[in-house]
Amino acid sequence: MTPEDFLAVEFEGHRHHLNAVAYRMLGSLTEAEDAVQEAWLRLARTDAGDIGNLGGWLTTVVGRVCLDMLRARKRRSEESLETRLPDPVISREDAVDPEQEVLLADSVGLALQVVLESLTPAERLAFVLHDMFGLPFEQIAPIVDRTPAAAKKLASRARLRVRGAAPSPDPDLAGQRRVVDAFVTAARGGDLDALLAILDPDVVLRADGGALTGGMKITRGASTVAGHAAAFRRAVTAVVSHPLLVNGVAGLANTVDGEPISVMSFTVVDGRIAAIDILSDPDRLSRLDLAGLTG
Missing domain, CATH: 3.10.450.50 (Nuclear Transport Factor 2; Chain: A,)
Known part of the structure; x- marks a missing residue:
């Protein structure tokens, strides 16, 4: 197996997780796929030997790509997803495939996705990466050009808005x-x-x-x-x-x-x-x- 093939296999092992990150960030399945593909292109241009934690590196890259896409969306207000529902993830009640299980972890229902659309891009990134995926604020801070303390405040503001507007569904x-x-x-x-x-x-x-x-x-x-x-x-x-x-x-x-x-x-x-x-x-x-x- 060539180094390029090995890198591709490693990337595929992270794809479901990256799709889940991008979907929560963007609310669009198509745009999420585009963001993950961009992460692959950036990885292919990078010396993988310099990457200590590939999963964390890829999550950070996808976060940066999604943040840029959200900011571009804000500039094109006529195309904002705030004026439409996020893409739904559809599945049978008796059979959810592995990729859907990752996408839907933490009960990311449409009601929550709608609330996420109301956050600023920086708030959304801090909340999604920290509260949903456990990324430390030390890693989030450089993505949003803030200090770790400021990134923590972004997530806190987002958390308050989410709790007040997106009720948790009954688990049964x-x-x-x-x-x-x-x-x-x-x-x-x-x-x-x-x-x-x-x-x-x-x-x-x-x-x-x-x-x-x-x-x-x-x-x-x-x-x-x-x-x-x-x-x-x-x-x-x-x-x-x-x-x-x-x-x-x-x-x-x-x-x-x-x-x-x-x-x-x-x-x-x-x-x-x-x-x-x-x-x-x-x-x-x-x-x-x-x-x-x-x-």
């Missing part, structure tokens, strides 16, 4: 599914009282229909969300809902005549739905690998 998937099934039954029947009993009073509904609907729309409050749910189900009577996992929590893929019309993610907290995220952008739905999940 079977319990989540029971709540989602009850929601679907109530919505199909237009039962507002049943919907209000299932929804948290402060529930947040985020719906991203893409460019045709002007990006992500946010609705708050149980009464308003319940009204939307019941009206939608009455208007689209031919919808078939298929249970699946969306970012590791109970979700649905909705189809009409076999064609996907939306993917829904539910954040269930203390037995009630605290957040609903709906992706119905036809262009983005077409890029999701839903084959075999809605059959």
Whole structure:
């Protein structure tokens, strides 16, 4: 095996971890892959003999690349992911592949990914690398051009915002599914009282229909969300809902005549739905690998 081949094998051993770092940083599966590929290109141009800890070096490089991409995104506000839902990670309830397991560790649901989009690039990097991947602030500081103490403050500010805006879902998937099934039954029947009993009073509904609907729309409050749910189900009577996992929590893929019309993610907290995220952008739905999940 040549040194180049050996380096490629070593890099592949870190790829799943690097994809997870980049996905949490960027909220885009495509951009995450681009960031990891850029890390490989930089590694190929570097004398690997000078790298003491390859995993830490690669994580740092991916962090730098993602930080640059986030800052560029901020400059192009019209392309910001703050105006749309992050890419969902779709899987069967009974089978999650190894790469998805790494992507979804620490319950990185869509609700959390949405909150991460609201952080500054530096806050997001400090929080993701330290709180989610355990990187010490001494390694994070040079990436954001701060002292370790300043990097720690960035992560602390981010942590406060995340805790206040992204509730932790109930860990019992079977319990989540029971709540989602009850929601679907109530919505199909237009039962507002049943919907209000299932929804948290402060529930947040985020719906991203893409460019045709002007990006992500946010609705708050149980009464308003319940009204939307019941009206939608009455208007689209031919919808078939298929249970699946969306970012590791109970979700649905909705189809009409076999064609996907939306993917829904539910954040269930203390037995009630605290957040609903709906992706119905036809262009983005077409890029999701839903084959075999809605059959």
